[in-house]
Amino acid sequence: MPSAEAMVAPCSMPYCKGCSHGLVVRALGAALEATGLPREQLCLVSDIGCVGLIDRLFPTVHTVHALHGRSTAFASGIAMADGVLFDGALKTVVVIGDGGATIGLLHLVAAAQLNVDVTVIVHNNHLYGMTGGQASGLTPEDWITATTPVGNPLPPLDLVGVLRSSGATFLAREMAMNRGLADRLGEAIAHPGFAVVEVMELCTAFGVPLNSLNGKKLKLLAEQTGEPLGMRALDAGRPSFRAAWKDKHPRSGAGPQWPETPSTGALSLDRPLRFVVAGTAGERVQSAATLLARTAVAGGLFATQKKDNPVTQGTGFSVSELILSPEPIHYTGIPHPDAVVAASQVGWDYLVRTGVAARLDEQSLIVADEGIDLGAWGEGAVRLPLRARVRADGAALAALGWLAARLDVLPLNRLIDTAERAWGDKAGRSVAALQWGFEAGG
């Protein structure tokens, strides 16, 4: 293994006396040197904390000093882009502390799942050093820290274990003092997927004095918690993010072109018409309204369609507010609908609850399935056996067909054209529903 001298700047280490960070910096320098890669193919992404002071020490490679805990996510973005959009030559290494690994745990888990070509070196000195020695998620049980003066009540997170179960393809756990550390870091960096090396460290400012810690005790501690010290696990079988992506996403073209817009000859309309179509989610309320809107647009008219549904997608009401107009439409609200379609009880109840029904006046048409209880609005409403004749998922379409005929809005052949263009071979039942409604309204 080459020495770190060529890689690490000859300035003094910015760490406390005896801090293990310096050992890891030297090992990392030697490991990077040993890759033999050009400097511009190496990128160090540093987290916040004492580990984050590393950029000054590696002036010849790319460095990104990130946010607390987010270093792995930034590195993942760099590595994904490099792997798929470039030649994948860049080696990206994250240096992060146990505090950063705590706040940014999900980013480590995600990087392991993705198996992105990032090596994460976790400098585990078991507490937050830069902020005054507070407990992190990796602080050992019973440890004294600034925030656990009577001992840490929590078990430490087994980080390597968590990342193993997240799909990490290279895992190692080492002492900072281990002479073999540089080789182990080198193996991790050479690995084409996600690699994590947890390095056990001494924090001489807090961990050592508060817990009478020394190198021997640290080793004992490391052996008592988590995955075995000195372990190295490699899963070479799982493809890297780059390999998996290239396999699943062969480049096939220049991307989407503007869709061909059918133009079916001008339709005319002498005034805007505003419909509220209400039914039940999953019963094709929206696609029925879209059909009218598309037909109008193909005929040179203007249309807007506003969807409303509960936060759940597949249950409860589904309401579509549809405006057809000879002029451009700006305000898309419908304070006073020309017509309301009630395709199901659930839809109608929503219109009552939200005040739409209360705003209906004598000019407003109500077209409702005959089974719906319309309450005070029953008188004067058009009642049709929608659900019985064209089933639930044809009810809205049939009612709109009825309206198209009765108000002389859109011709049946154009509506059928649109349905066949949209649904092809599967348009049969929709066309039948439209036809039935249109004839009933004609």
Next chain:
Amino acid sequence: MNPPTGRLLTTGNAMSAKAALDAGCRFFAGYPITPASQIFGAMTATLPSMGGLAVSAPDEISALALCIGASLRGVPSMTATSGPGWCLMVECFGYALMTETPVVVAVVQRLGPSTGAATQGAQGDIALVSGATSGAYTFPIFAPSTAAECYADTLRAFEWAERLRTPVVVLSDKEVASTAEVVELGGLPQASGAVRTAWGGGEGFRTYGWEQEADVPPFAPVGGEQVVTVTGSAHDRAGLLKKNDPETLANLRHLQAKIDAVEAEIGLVDTDIPEGADTLVLSYGVSARASRDAVAQARREGMRVGFANVRTLFPVPRTALGHALRGIDTVVLPEENHSGQYRQALGDVLACIDVRPVNRIGAAIKPSEILDALR
């Protein structure tokens, strides 16, 4: 490629995604949220076959962090979210601003606070979005009011993000982004391609190497031949952390100065102001749509009323608004929030003008409410 013709029935979200692709966006990381998920879906469906990347992030923090990483590598990048997701993105957004990393965030507003109402519209995030950075640094925020403007403003967002090396927000709202409407393709602007100010090579590179404070420093990508030093901590032009240093403070002033310097050029306000008008309806986003109807009706009633649709909310388009406000003594300012967030942001731009706010929450402001304020 010939300019497109014809017309489409489509949504603002779909147009935003199409614009991103046309502008050269090749990396998208997303996390699902109503009413912005449609952009995520469109990018997932299209980017991979174009040789681009569209990935799912485990949260919004990751989504923006991944985009920033890709952009540092030199790839135009985008994510999309709504108010609750924006709250998580704020940390990384400040990082993008500080590190001068281009990225576009589409924020589709819904009713808040907190989780609010996922499927209900609002214009309640003007202050939340514009105030995202400590120190209140200005970054471009564009506000489309139609699906066609979603296309144009997303194109603009990429062009400015890359040119200024800054994060940019396209701030739409549920109604504008997810209501289907007609887009006349012939009326859309042509994508000119977003171009990042690039380092040309040679000696003397510094990661943040501006000469004048208002300059945009030439960009070199992580992984490129020129080694870079990127940091979100207060830094000198070399990208090295330096506290209490004159160059570091100058670098912070530079972040604001480069935006201020383009105020007149980036400021976009669509106006329709008849000769002799002394009253102006000034709005943006969904409320601009009702404003158009209200102004048309007011003119039919004989009022001489102007209309201004503010497309660049920030930096406050002082130059364009200065022109629009010439001879105006009354401004009606509708926005779908309870406190008039953009009215407050305009501050002294509206000094000496009788301002009549029209505010409501829970539903789009109606033309009749704006007419009431005009009468």
